[in-house]
Every structure is written in structure tokens, then in C-alpha cells.
Amino acid sequence: MITTKDVEHIGWLARLKMEEEQLEGYADQLNSVLDYFGQLDEVDTREVEPTYHVLEMNNVFRDDKITDCLTRDEAIGNAPKTQDGYFKAPRII
Amino acid sequence: MREESLKLRPYLDEVGVMIGLEIHVQLNKLNTKIFCGCPLDYHDDGPNTHTCPVCLGLPGSLPVINRKAVEYSIKVGLALGCSIEEHTQFYRKNYYYPDLPKGFQITQYDYPIASKGYINIEGEDGEVRIRINRAHMEEDPGRLLHEGGSIERSKYTLIDYNRSGVALLEIVTEPDIRSPKEARRFLDKLRNILEYLDVVDTTLEGSMRVDANISLSGGSRSEVKNISSHKGAERALLFEIVRQKNLLRRGGKVVQETRHFDEARGVTVSLRTKEEAHDYRYFPEADLVPLKVADLAPGIAKTLPELPDARRQRFISQYGVTDDHAKSLTSEKQVADFYEQVATEVDPKLAAVWIADVLKGELNYRNLGIDAFAGANMVQLVKLLAWDKITEQSGVEVIRTILDEGGTPDDVVAAKGLLKAGGDLVTAAVEEAITENPQAVEDYRSGKQEAVNFLMGQVMKKTKGRADAKEVREMIIQRV
Amino acid sequence: MITVSQTLENVRDSSAKEVVSQCIERIEASKFNTFITVAKESAPEAAKKSKNIKGSLAGVPIAIKDNISTKGIRTTCASGILGGYVPPYDAHVIERLKEAGAVIVGKVNMDEFAMGTSTETSHYGPTLNPWDIKRVPGGSSGGSAATVAAGEVPLALGSDTGGSVRCPASFCGVVGLKPTYGVISRYGLISYANSLEQIGPIASNVADMTHLFNVVAGHDPRDSTSVPGEKDYTNALVDDVEGLTIGVPKEYFGEGIDQAVEKSVRDSVHRLEDLGASWQEVEMPHTKYALAAYYVIAMSEASSNLARFDGMRYGLRLEKDHDWHTTYSEIRSQGFGEEVKRRILLGTYALSAGYMDKYYLKALKVRTLIKQDFERALKSTDVLIAPTMPTPAFKLGEKISDPLTLYMADVNTVPVNLSGVPSVSLPCGFSNGLPIGLQIMGKHFDEETIIRTAYTFEQNTEFHTKAPEVA
Incomplete structure (x- = not known):
């Protein structure tokens, strides 16, 4: 069972700001879905390897060859805040 | 076998310093970044001039690994005596920082490309072996400028992604290092090896960046980040030893935490906040396929200098x-x-x-x-x-x-006029010195060996240093 | 609905520019909220240029799902968080379409970040089903299917992570393909769940779908999971199923299936039998776990894939900044819709310390069992046939309030994504005037056989000739 405290923690891990009054609603929704996921416990997977890739491909490389860069205007053109060719982010702390 | 032959060294003093290093080495002799074809010659150019959808993390872009970056990593692994793993793959390390354009870093986790190697260094008590736990590949984040001073005081942050996506090899040691000086020697030796391998230009800024774990007497360890020079590593570790010692002396406890090295002030600063508790949620990067490259190792081994x-x-x-x-x-x-x-x-x-x-x-x-x-x-x-x-x-x-x-x-x-003075000139100078300094001659004869030195000095002065000292000495002794 | 051959004829008779301008008129008059962005400036220009292109789709208008990167055309993923993002690069499929002379007329509506089965989670409002505007068009590629069904464009691209091409194709009575994982480059497809998804073609008939597929499929060195080689899939447009063995998995006709849907699908199998195929029932015992495994994997991947939307390089940014973590959290809280947030939270949880093995790793193991179900079933058969969706299109608002009920609708489509096999959905009947979709699944890289089966069925039935009244 996920508690409102758990929701707060997951919300922080996921960096989704939540208001106090939303926590209970989220807890209910998450619990009902996680309940459903619980049915996976029924499956015996002791001898089963996980599938990360459906295709068994290995060793796909590219050569160490230079390709075109974006221009700086293209690179920063979509940024809401910039300064002197840099992206502008908030202070860290 | 290597494990057995390694003698764990006794602590050097009662403090029991244990240091482990994580060194981020930029494979900057490649032409391009690790997952895209952007060139690495950005050091003299303005910000955000060497980027593309991949290293900017634009929605929809995908990584493809640089073959040469893999080969270089194998080369370094082999040079460090590591084994190259049969199966190696990439993971996502999920954390959020403005220098990380995708909100995760592509790195290695359970299956690093190389593991279990060593470097021998001149230790405090003779030659010692520092074990390498692993070497794994990852992408470099962008570079942040904390505007308005240090990270603690800045008002905002500027981001340059030119560095984003440069191939890094992270080399992780066991906590076998016993002093800041040994740490520095280890780093110097590693740099030397990397130079021999010709995979990194260590003169470029940020080409070798160090995080250091340090603990005293088996206590909790602190991790010091942001060390950008070998001298800095030594200073940061010295500071940490003193800090931890003082803390323990006053009856305090060292908490496990990440500290930031402020190079300018020569101190480490705690950056830890409650929120800092990390849960990286490592999971396999499905946009890259596994590497089975162990069979490349013998061929690369042949090219090792x-x-x-x-x-x-x-x-x-x-x-x-x-x-x-x-x-x-x-x-x-x-x-x-x-x-x-x-x-x-x-x-x-x-x-x-x-x-x-x-x-x-x-x-x-x-x-x-x-x-x-x-x-x-x-x-x-x-x-x-x-x-x-x-x-x-x-x-x-x-x-x-x-x-x-x-x-x-x-x-x-x-x-x-440095050509050595000829024999006659020296003989004349010796004669002169003896004649002019009868007291010194007398002193020597009565057993004062230092008097010869005085006479030699006189001869050297006369010949302007062009006489051979050994020869002069012999001549004086013979003469008197 | 409009066919490609008709369109090419119109281009010949008048001009690409004329064809495209009429197309844009239809789009602007649409009652179904199919488009998010209409390429009113670039499309006529591209139409003009297409005169000089010898490609198979020269001058043919196409609609692109809004999670595919289009250089110079706003790309939103139907989310508030992408703000006014205008990509500086084209997805691989877009480059291929341009080389073939196709004209991108705009970006079509979808569930936000492709997370949904109804196109109701779009930041730009729901798309309506052209067969009944009170009903959903399916999702998440609802705009792609609806615009083709409404006769606005002959072709569209969607993407299919857990059924997102096939579901709306089924609900809107059009043809949609989810290719084998790796056949169409994902370069430029904005990831929701990257180990599961593929871009897929949508058209009003099997032949048009195949022509579009032929243009966009093929190797791309920028996608590490793109398989090498090129094929001409149009060779599979053959009206012949003689000797074909069909497997009918009984688990796909489970609880909650609509009677009319079951009857139409079984009738379709019989129709193919009449045409020379044989069929047998097959068992795929792990099917019932597919939904849970799918959602765990998709949400886990999504929680990571959507971390990049931080407002620094593109997208929504709030006026006032705080410290980094607070700023980032606020942008995401405001920019993402409810369903997206729910999935990010669940995915974050499934990957978090202490729960990784219980959820994520377990789901990947169940994925292996589901893949094995397909391998076993397709050993003795050539294709598998089942309903695409257990019901016809449901009503707007009917399921959106209860996430779990909505997830259940994907029960027959998600196993295909977990195993990576190709699957096509095409119309096979009607229930109260609403289309029913037939799902034909095949072996890895055997798109040819499912295309041949679908083409044969279509050539010998009339369902694809029906179109909704849109006037």
C-alpha cells in the first residue's frame, strides 16, 4: 500500500510538485494500478531471463567521423531564456 | 590470482586513511563525441557551437556509439591489466541537473567494459599495487557557469553543451591508497600511462577529473567532487583528513556525504541537503544494443605501446x-x-x-x-x-x-668563454694560490683538511671556474 | 476517404499545389479536431517543389503524428510542456517522405506523449470519431486515423507503443500497421517507451498503407536498433492466401469482448478459409499478463524518457525561477497533463530502490514468456488473427475518469509490442454503424505475409469501401 508519504517521496523523485490536498487522490490511483500490477506475482519466472531488447542485436557502431553540428542559433533558438549564447538556467541551490 | 598476490598494507599511522579514487578521463583524442558526430575541437570556440540534436538531448534524437571510443576504452583497460568483459552494455543513470540534457546520463553499471586491474606506484612504504575495480564508459555532461560567484552564491547558471557527450572513461580504484601523496602519485602514473596510450591530451582543461572517497579508521567516508588537478587532489585530501581528524577528536562523527572542493579556497564544502539522497534508478538503455567486444581485445593488445x-x-x-x-x-x-x-x-x-x-x-x-x-x-x-x-x-x-x-x-x-682552461693555466693558478696563502698551506700540513677546499676556491676564482675541481684538488695535495 | 492513386491522378490533372491547397481547406473545415498544427506556409512550397521529384508520393499530402520531429514545423506531442517547440531537424521518416515527394500538411492530434487509448488526453482537446462525433477515435494516434477516415488526407503516420496505430485504425475503420521493432527508424520519434514503440503507416486501404510503409521503412544508421537492409513491400500486394495457415488465439476473445466484434472476426477467418487458407486455434497462455507487464515497462521507460523536459533548451518555462530543483518541479507540474504525471509517478516507483525487481525486472521476465508464446504459436502457423480492440469505439468521457478501465482496452494490442512482432489492423465489419478492426499478426520481419493476408481479405470484401458521412 502506498501512503501519502510515499506519494510525496515519489513525487520528489520524479520532480512533480504536488499540493498537499492532491496526495490522497494520487495515492488511491497509484494503489489501484499497482494492485493490478500485482498479478504479475502469479507468474513463475524463476527460470526466465528478462527481455531488454526484442531483437538480439549486438555491436552497432558508428565511425569516428565528424557530422554537421547545428548552428548556435539553431541550438539555442528554442530556449526560453538565454544569455550571450548560453542557455540560462536557475541557480542550483 | 592477482588478488592473492596482493598484500593488503597495514595502515600507515593510527588514523588509518583509506582513499579510493574515481577518475573521469576524457577520450579527447577522438574526432567526435561518444554518441554523435560533433567534433571535439570546441575549446577555443564560443558556447553551444558544437552541438546537435543528440548531445543537446532534443526530443526524438538517439545515440549511436563511436566504435573508436570503445576501442580506446579497451586499450586503456588492457594497459591497466583489466579483463575485457564478454558482455557489456549501457544503462541510464537518472538524475536531474541542468548540465544533463536528457535528464539521465548514459553510463555503464552492471556490465562495465573493463574490470579488475591495477597500477603500481611508489607508495609511502615502497612500491605498492593500487587495484582498479573497473573502468566504464559514459557521456560527459555539459559545462555550467555559476554566474555571480560560487555555486552557493550564484544568482543563475549558464549552460554550454559543447562538452556534452564527450566520451568519458571512468576509472574506479579500490580504497587502496593510504595518503594524499600516494593519491597524487597514482594520478601522475595514470596520466603517464594515458599519454603513452595516446588516447587523451591531458593538457586540455578538464581532461582528467577526480572524485575522491576518503575515510579514517574505517569510519564513514566522504566523497569529494570537483577536483580538477592532481595537486588539487592532494590538497583536497589533506584538508579532508584534517577535517575528519578534528571532527573525531572533538567526539563528532563523520557523516557519509558528498563534498565539493573549492579549489580557490582549498577547502571542501558540504553540499548535502535532505533532497540530495539519490536514487538513480539505473536501468538498461534500450536505445543502444549490447556490446560483445571481448574478441577485439587480442587485436588491440597487439597495438599497445x-x-x-x-x-x-x-x-x-x-x-x-x-x-x-x-x-x-x-x-x-x-x-x-x-x-x-x-x-x-x-x-x-x-x-x-x-x-x-x-x-x-x-x-x-x-x-x-x-x-x-x-x-x-x-x-x-x-x-x-x-x-x-x-x-x-x-x-x-x-x-x-x-x-x-x-x-x-x-x-x-x-x-x-667556458672552454675548460688548459693545463698550464691551472698549474700556474695552483702555484699562485699556494704562494699567496702560506697560512692555508701550513694549516693543511698540520692536518686541517678543509684548508684544501680554501685553496681550491682560490684556484677556481683565478680560472673563472673553468678548471676541473677533482684535478685541481689532486694537484694541490701533491704540491703541498 | 481518399486513395493515393486518386490523389496522384489529381496531381497529374491539376497540380500538387492545387491538391495540397484543397487538402488544407478540408483540414481547416474539419469538425473532428484532427490537426494541432497546419503547415500553411511550408506545405504549398513543398507542393511546388514536388514537381521536380520523381518519388512515388510526389505531391501527395500526408499528416504526421505530432510526436515526430519536423524541421521548421512546431512539434508538441499534444502537451503543454513543449510550448512552441520548433525542431531544428527532421525525423528519419520525414526525410524519406520528402525524398519521395510527399507533402507534409501538418501535425495531427494525439494523446499527450502518446499515453492513451482515446486521444482525450491531448492538451489541444480530444479528436472526435468521424463515424460518430460522440465517440473517441481511439488512440493514441487518434488524429492520424481520424483525418484519413474523414477523407481529409490520403495518408498519415502514427506511432504504436501499445496499440496506438492499430486501435485508432480499428475505431476509425482505416488500415494501420505496427511494423516489427527495428524496421522503421525511430530517429526523430519522441520517445514514450522506447523499447516498445514503432512508427506506423495509416491509410484508407492496404495498398496505400503498404506504399507509405515502403517509403518510410529501411535502415538508418542514426538508430542503433534499426535493422539493416531494404525491401520492396509492394511485392506482397498479392490476392492469394492459398495454403496460408492462420492461428486464432483463444485468449484474444476473452471477457468483455463485444459480440458483434467476435462474430465479425470469426467470419473474417472463415472468409479467408474460403479463399484457400486454413485455420486452427492456438494457445497463448501468458496473454492475460501482457497488460500489466506492458504498463510497468512503458511507464518505467516513460519516467526516464520524459525527464528531459526541463524548460532549459526548449518548451515551457515559467516567468519566475527559483532554485534548480524547485523550478524543474514547477515546470513539470504545470506542463504535463494528469495521465502523463500518473505514468511518470508509477514508472518512477517501479524503478525505485527496493521495487525494481518486483515491478520492472519482473515485467521484463513476463515479457520473455509472452515473446515465447508468439514464437510457439507462429511455429505451426503463418499469421495470427484476432480482434484489434475488444469493442467498437467507446463514448467520449466514458472511460477517461478511470485509468485502469481505459488501460484494459489495450488488452489485445500490447502483446504485439512486448514481443516486437508486426501487426496490421484493417476494417472487417460494423456494429451499429461503428467500424470493427481485424488484427493480423505475423513473425518478426515477415510484414509481407500479414500484408498479403490483409490485401487478399480486402480485395474480397467491401468493408474498406465504406466511409463516414462527413458533410
Whole structure:
């Protein structure tokens, strides 16, 4: 069972700001879905390897060859805040 | 087998320092970044001029790994005595920071490309083996500028993604290092090996960045980040030892935390907040397929150059130099190359003395690299010395003059009249000195050995240092 | 609905520019909220240029799902968080379409970040089903299917992570393909769940779908999971199923299936039998766990894939900044819709310390069992046939309030994504005037056989000739 405290923690891990009054609603929704996921416990997977890739491909490389860069205007053109060719982010702390 | 042969060393003192290092090495001799074709020659250009959808993390872009980055990593792994794993793959390390354009870093986790190696260094108590736990590949984040001062005081942050996506090899040691000085020696040795491998230009800013874990007497460890030089590593670790010691002395407890090294102030600062507790949620990166590259290792092993330790042994056996000289000559690749160039033309032992004992010191004093002195000049100088044309004292003067003013040994010797004085001149000077200083002669005769030194000084003054000291000494003793 | 051959004829008779301008008129008059962005400036220009292109789709208008990167055309993923993002690069499929002369007329509506089965989670409002505007068009590629069904464009691209091409194709009575994982480059497809998804073609008939597929499929060195080689899939447009063995998995006719849907699908199998195929029932015992495994994997991947939307390089940024973590959290809280947030939270949880093995790793193991179900079933058969969706299109608002009920609708489509096999959905009947979709699944890289089966069925039935009244 996920508690409102758990929701707060997951919300922080996921960096989704939540208001106090939303926590209970989220807890209910998450619990009902996680309940459903619980049915996976029924499956015996002791001898089963996980599938990360459906295709068994290995060793796909590219050569160490230079390709075109974006221009700086293209690179920063979509940024809401910039300064002197840099992206502008908030202070860290 | 290697594990067994390793003797764990006793603590050097009651403090029981244990240091482990994580070194982020930029494979900056590649043409392009690890997952895209952006070039690495951004150091002289403005911000955000070397980016593309991949290294900017634009929605929809996908990574494809640079084959050469994998080959370089195998090369380093082999040089560090690591085994190259049969199966290696990439993971996502999920955390959020403005220098990380995708909100996760592509790195390795359970299946690093290389593991279980070592580097031997000159430790506090003789040669010691520092074990390498693993070396794994990952992408470099962008570079942040904390505007308005330090990270703690800045008002906002500027981001340049030119560095984003540069191939990094993270080398992780076991906590086998026992002192800040050993840490520095380890880093110097590693840099030396990397230079021999020709996979990294260590003169570029940020090419080797260090995080250090340190604990005392088995207590909690702190992790110091943001160390950008080997000297910085030594300072940061010294600071940490003192800080932790003081904390323990006052009855406090070292908390496990991440600290930031403030290079300018020479201190480490806690950045830990409640929110800092990390849960990286590592999981496999499905946009990249696994690598099965162990079979590349034998071929790459064949291309490995002679490494510093092997070269040192060869210098001893091939050139007959002392172990100390061999060590000094091989500690930087360029110096070793320089030495071998000189040693093929002149007496290798004499060359070793003059390069290791004299030239390196003069270069260090002036903060110069070996490229400041031409190999041909060293050949000429050693010849002058070997043929007894100039004295050792003049030899030193020649080196200093060339470094400060330029020229060749022949030029300097001619200009300064350093050619060793002829026999007659020296004999005359000895005669003069004896006649002019009867008291000294008397003193010597009555058993005062130092009196010879005084007489020698007088002779040297008269010959302006061009006489051979040993010869002069013998002549004086014979005469009186 | 409009076919490609008709369109090419119109281009020949008038001009690409004329064809495209009429197309844009239809789009602007649409009652179904199919488009998010209409390329009113670039499309006529591209139409003009297409005169000089010899490609198979020269001058043919196409609609692109809004999670595919289009250089110079706003790309939103139907989310508030992408703000006014205008990509500086084209997805691989867009480059291929341009080389073939196709004209991108705009970006079509979808569930936000492709998370949904109804196109109701779009930041730009729901798309309506052209067969009944009170009903959903399916999702998440609802705009792609609806615009083709409404006769606005002949072709569209969607993307299919857990059924997102096939579901709306089924609800809107059009043809949609989810290719084998790796056949169409994902370069430029904005990831929701990157180990599961593929871009897929949508058209009004099997032949048009195949022509579009032929243009966009093929190797791309910028996608590490793109398989090498090129094929001409139009060779599979053959009216012949003689000797074909069909497997009918009984688990796909489970609880909650609509009677009319079951009957139409079984009738379709019989129709193919009449045409020379044989069929047998097959068992795929792990099917019932597919939904849970799918959602665990998709949400886990999504929680990571959507971390990049931080407002620094593109997208929504709030006026006032605080410290980094607070700023980032606020942008995401405001920019993402409810369903997206729910999935990010669940995915974050499934990957978090202590729960990784219980959820994520377990789901990947169940994925292996589901893949094995397909391998076993397709050993003795050539294709598998089942309903695409257990019901016809449901009503707007009917399921959106209860996430779990909505997830259940994907029960027959998600196993295909977990195993990576190709699957096509095409119309096979009607229930109360609403289309029913037939799902034909095949072996890895055997798109040819499912295309041949679908083409044969279509050539010998009339369902694809029906179109909704849109006037």
C-alpha cells in the first residue's frame, strides 16, 4: 500500500510538485494500478531471463567521423531564456 | 590470482586513511563525441557551437556509439591489466541537473567494459599495487557557469553543451591508497600511462577529473567532487583528513556525504541537503544494443605501446642507467622519448644524469616542458662534457642560459668563454694560490683538511671556474 | 476517404499545389479536431517543389503524428510542456517522405506523449470519431486515423507503443500497421517507451498503407536498433492466401469482448478459409499478463524518457525561477497533463530502490514468456488473427475518469509490442454503424505475409469501401 508519504517521496523523485490536498487522490490511483500490477506475482519466472531488447542485436557502431553540428542559433533558438549564447538556467541551490 | 598476490598494507599511522579514487578521463583524442558526430575541437570556440540534436538531448534524437571510443576504452583497460568483459552494455543513470540534457546520463553499471586491474606506484612504504575495480564508459555532461560567484552564491547558471557527450572513461580504484601523496602519485602514473596510450591530451582543461572517497579508521567516508588537478587532489585530501581528524577528536562523527572542493579556497564544502539522497534508478538503455567486444581485445593488445613500467626496465637493461634515473626518465612520455633520442647518439649514462638530474630540475623551476629544450642541444652538451671540454659547473650554466636566452651549447660556451682552461693555466693558478696563502698551506700540513677546499676556491676564482675541481684538488695535495 | 492513386491522378490533372491547397481547406473545415498544427506556409512550397521529384508520393499530402520531429514545423506531442517547440531537424521518416515527394500538411492530434487509448488526453482537446462525433477515435494516434477516415488526407503516420496505430485504425475503420521493432527508424520519434514503440503507416486501404510503409521503412544508421537492409513491400500486394495457415488465439476473445466484434472476426477467418487458407486455434497462455507487464515497462521507460523536459533548451518555462530543483518541479507540474504525471509517478516507483525487481525486472521476465508464446504459436502457423480492440469505439468521457478501465482496452494490442512482432489492423465489419478492426499478426520481419493476408481479405470484401458521412 502506498501512503501519502510515499506519494510525496515519489513525487520528489520524479520532480512533480504536488499540493498537499492532491496526495490522497494520487495515492488511491497509484494503489489501484499497482494492485493490478500485482498479478504479475502469479507468474513463475524463476527460470526466465528478462527481455531488454526484442531483437538480439549486438555491436552497432558508428565511425569516428565528424557530422554537421547545428548552428548556435539553431541550438539555442528554442530556449526560453538565454544569455550571450548560453542557455540560462536557475541557480542550483 | 592477482588478488592473492596482493598484500593488503597495514595502515600507515593510527588514523588509518583509506582513499579510493574515481577518475573521469576524457577520450579527447577522438574526432567526435561518444554518441554523435560533433567534433571535439570546441575549446577555443564560443558556447553551444558544437552541438546537435543528440548531445543537446532534443526530443526524438538517439545515440549511436563511436566504435573508436570503445576501442580506446579497451586499450586503456588492457594497459591497466583489466579483463575485457564478454558482455557489456549501457544503462541510464537518472538524475536531474541542468548540465544533463536528457535528464539521465548514459553510463555503464552492471556490465562495465573493463574490470579488475591495477597500477603500481611508489607508495609511502615502497612500491605498492593500487587495484582498479573497473573502468566504464559514459557521456560527459555539459559545462555550467555559476554566474555571480560560487555555486552557493550564484544568482543563475549558464549552460554550454559543447562538452556534452564527450566520451568519458571512468576509472574506479579500490580504497587502496593510504595518503594524499600516494593519491597524487597514482594520478601522475595514470596520466603517464594515458599519454603513452595516446588516447587523451591531458593538457586540455578538464581532461582528467577526480572524485575522491576518503575515510579514517574505517569510519564513514566522504566523497569529494570537483577536483580538477592532481595537486588539487592532494590538497583536497589533506584538508579532508584534517577535517575528519578534528571532527573525531572533538567526539563528532563523520557523516557519509558528498563534498565539493573549492579549489580557490582549498577547502571542501558540504553540499548535502535532505533532497540530495539519490536514487538513480539505473536501468538498461534500450536505445543502444549490447556490446560483445571481448574478441577485439587480442587485436588491440597487439597495438599497445610499451608502457612506462616496461620502458623503465628496458632503460636499466639497455642503457645501464640507475633505477632512479630510469624512473625519472619514464615518468613523462615526452621526457622518455627525449632521452632515447639523445641516448642513441651519446653516452646513455651521462645523458641520463644530465637529463634526469639537471635538465628536469631546471625545467620544473621554470615551469617549462621538455619541448623547451632541443634534443640536438642536449646531444651537443653531453658531447662537450664527455670530451672533457667543459666542466660540470659550466654544463649547468649552459642549460640555464639556453632556457633563459636561447642559443646552442657551442654558442653559449663561446660567448661565455667556458672552454675548460688548459693545463698550464691551472698549474700556474695552483702555484699562485699556494704562494699567496702560506697560512692555508701550513694549516693543511698540520692536518686541517678543509684548508684544501680554501685553496681550491682560490684556484677556481683565478680560472673563472673553468678548471676541473677533482684535478685541481689532486694537484694541490701533491704540491703541498 | 481518399486513395493515393486518386490523389496522384489529381496531381497529374491539376497540380500538387492545387491538391495540397484543397487538402488544407478540408483540414481547416474539419469538425473532428484532427490537426494541432497546419503547415500553411511550408506545405504549398513543398507542393511546388514536388514537381521536380520523381518519388512515388510526389505531391501527395500526408499528416504526421505530432510526436515526430519536423524541421521548421512546431512539434508538441499534444502537451503543454513543449510550448512552441520548433525542431531544428527532421525525423528519419520525414526525410524519406520528402525524398519521395510527399507533402507534409501538418501535425495531427494525439494523446499527450502518446499515453492513451482515446486521444482525450491531448492538451489541444480530444479528436472526435468521424463515424460518430460522440465517440473517441481511439488512440493514441487518434488524429492520424481520424483525418484519413474523414477523407481529409490520403495518408498519415502514427506511432504504436501499445496499440496506438492499430486501435485508432480499428475505431476509425482505416488500415494501420505496427511494423516489427527495428524496421522503421525511430530517429526523430519522441520517445514514450522506447523499447516498445514503432512508427506506423495509416491509410484508407492496404495498398496505400503498404506504399507509405515502403517509403518510410529501411535502415538508418542514426538508430542503433534499426535493422539493416531494404525491401520492396509492394511485392506482397498479392490476392492469394492459398495454403496460408492462420492461428486464432483463444485468449484474444476473452471477457468483455463485444459480440458483434467476435462474430465479425470469426467470419473474417472463415472468409479467408474460403479463399484457400486454413485455420486452427492456438494457445497463448501468458496473454492475460501482457497488460500489466506492458504498463510497468512503458511507464518505467516513460519516467526516464520524459525527464528531459526541463524548460532549459526548449518548451515551457515559467516567468519566475527559483532554485534548480524547485523550478524543474514547477515546470513539470504545470506542463504535463494528469495521465502523463500518473505514468511518470508509477514508472518512477517501479524503478525505485527496493521495487525494481518486483515491478520492472519482473515485467521484463513476463515479457520473455509472452515473446515465447508468439514464437510457439507462429511455429505451426503463418499469421495470427484476432480482434484489434475488444469493442467498437467507446463514448467520449466514458472511460477517461478511470485509468485502469481505459488501460484494459489495450488488452489485445500490447502483446504485439512486448514481443516486437508486426501487426496490421484493417476494417472487417460494423456494429451499429461503428467500424470493427481485424488484427493480423505475423513473425518478426515477415510484414509481407500479414500484408498479403490483409490485401487478399480486402480485395474480397467491401468493408474498406465504406466511409463516414462527413458533410
